[in-house]
Amino acid sequence: MTVQELAIKMEFSVAAGAKAFNKEVCGCYIGDLLSRVISRSKPSGAWITIMTNVNVAAVALLSDVACVILAEDVEPDPPLIERCDIEGIPLLRSKLDAYTIACGLKEII
């Protein structure tokens, strides 16, 4: 499933990185502590977090996740949006909490 299909099915709104929406997604990792995320997340997974600062972009890029999903309607900092657009990292937003998003992902991918 591509990031785009995922975003449509789960009704995520798009904050940035639309140019990379054809990336394939499989699996997910939930976490906010960056040293955990960088070592434990899986390439091509979705990363669900409530972190909104620009360092999220570096970690997403370095760990090769397919997209970042911001849970609980948190608002991304402008520098994060900007960096995700430049680097081509899909940045999605959801009103749901991380658990509910992960359950939804399990159903559809």
Next chain:
Amino acid sequence: MSFLSELIKLVYQVDGDDFTAAGSASSDVKRIMKQLGMDSEITRRVTICMYEGEMNMVIHAKGGEAFVEIDDEKVKILMKDKGPGIPDLNLAMQEGWTTADETARNLGFGAGMGLPNMKRYSDEFQIETKMGEGTTVTMQIWLNGGKKVA
């Protein structure tokens, strides 16, 4: 392996307390390894080691320098700072131990996993530190026959 006829040497200045540019040295090394067509698992391990070292210099040492060497046997990363040093290395190497301040923790740092990650994902890990003088971390990742880390 024949893809590298010459040694590649990279040098980076890492700014202290500039959280917004943080990770740029690691990103650059990753990009170069990809361009060289290097193994993705090796690249992942180098990337983790490099990022953790870079962030530690930003957060704990007001910046420093990173030296990366790639040859046909290994990737060697040397990170050198003139920060405060680490008073108790045994404690610092423990998972979960952190002195990251509130600003850093609010940004998602301070899991106390950086040094343990660096040790775990490198084939050889050395750290030297002196109070008031600084810290030097050396990590090597073999291109062949290195660790398998899940």
